[in-house]
Amino acid sequence: MNKTAVSFEFFPPRNLDASFRLWETARALAPLSPDFVSVTYGAGGTTRKLTHEAVAALHNHYGLNVAAHLTCVDASREETMQIVDDYAQAGVREIVALRGDAPQGQDRWTAHPDGFSSSIDLIEAIASRGGFTIRAGAYPEPHPDSGGSTEADVRFLKLKIEAGASSSITQFFFDAETFFRFRDACAAAGIDAPVHPGILPIQSWNGTRKFAARCGTTVPDWAIEAFEKAGPEGEASLAHDLCTRLCRDLMDGGVGHLHFYTLNKPEMTLAVCRDLGIGGTELAA
Template identity: 80%
Template sequence: MKTPAVSFEFFPPRNLDASFRLWETARALQPLQPDFVSVTYGAGGTTRQLTHEAVTALSNHYGLNVAAHLTCVDASKAETMEIVEGYAEAGIREIVALRGDAPKGQAKWEAHPEGFASSIELIEAIAARGDFTIRVGAYPEPHPDSGGSSAADVAFLKRKIDAGATSAITQFFFDADTFFRFRDDCAAAGIDAPILPGILPIQSWKGARKFAASCGTSVPQWAVDAFEAAGPEGEAALAREICADLCRKLLDGGVEQLHFYTLNKPDLTLQVCRDLGVTETGLAA
């Protein structure tokens, strides 16, 4: 099994304690030499400034290649591109361009009257600058807004790649075959950009199920049965085993890079990376 490249997702801290957790997580994972790390952008743009601060700190203090999440939510085109300009001035060269979720209390996503109407418009505007690597989201299972159509998700991803994106990061999933089917569908649609599988090390089974329900990820019965049998005392060991097994299957199927959703908790991600031969030197043990 070839040692994979890895990347990690963080979220911006909202208070001092959360700041310490983020920096501790970055400090623990930085020696694994990630290809990049990404920093999320709160629903409705609620963490806009916090995201910018976290992105620049991770870049300046930890020497990490940081991809800043950016959405179309609750901002005009001029305001959004001002954020892009700020990243450029700070030396950031990667952006994860997303439509974004509806602000809290809003039933569905609506474009700002003077904003970008879709992630495609955002991607086109960033790509026109010519100085950013643009990553986008991808959905191996139907996006909640796609009407249950995987074909629609693949077609929309093709439009995002054609608009200037250079790679995609998937939503998390439980079964490797879910990713492989999606990858095959993308190839059949003419998508040749790298598609990185998003991996969620399960820090909390209850939290993972809630997250799955919100983003359209199906929860297989085998996982339900396994966590029920393990109980609270066996949850951590089971989560590590399940995550490492999923990653091995992906690597055996030709995947070369894994993107971990860390939830700003390094231990489980670090353990799984070590299980895969990703060590602090970046080389297989």
């Protein structure tokens, strides 16, 4: 059995049908024994309450180790730390601490007047509470707000680790070499905390390209050409093959933990894990 660890990201449901889809996704992926699962906030913190409800349900009913996303967006320090205390009371012991995207209607991120100014401040405050495993975001390609500098992103990640994060999860990328260059830069900067690559199984090529444009992920020419050649009929098969190849390249390069952005659609993640021989997949086949 492959010893590669996995984790999965879900997003909170906004309606009854989406709730069923989330629960079915959790049920389908639980047999892979994930190290943890995370639940996101919507853009600008728009699903804060739904995130809390989904975290509690996954923790209580599925026995999963849930890492709740928490951002600095549109909330005071007091409100944010009350959420942290509520998670502690509910038995949740992991948090993915992020700055978050700009609130709806704003082009640029600005801190709440009484809120945290950055993810570093948020991580430091959570760490001061004690009792939490804190995970940070990482960017193998320059974050849109970093001025196009990978060096700045690496320095910022180091500050997050020093503030109390014990590991990080990267934004998605297309080439394994992109991750390896970032991992090497982190090591050279003295970051010894694990950096887990974020994997996005492509559910929609058009949707993935739009997402990449928003978060600063480079879409390579070879991928554009491959999907154009595959056409709509061959898109799913190509997406599966590319995801499997990316994960295999990462594993061959020494990566021991893969974090999948599932989009609450488990089928491709299951198929890729099965192809990679990642543990427990025989239960979900």
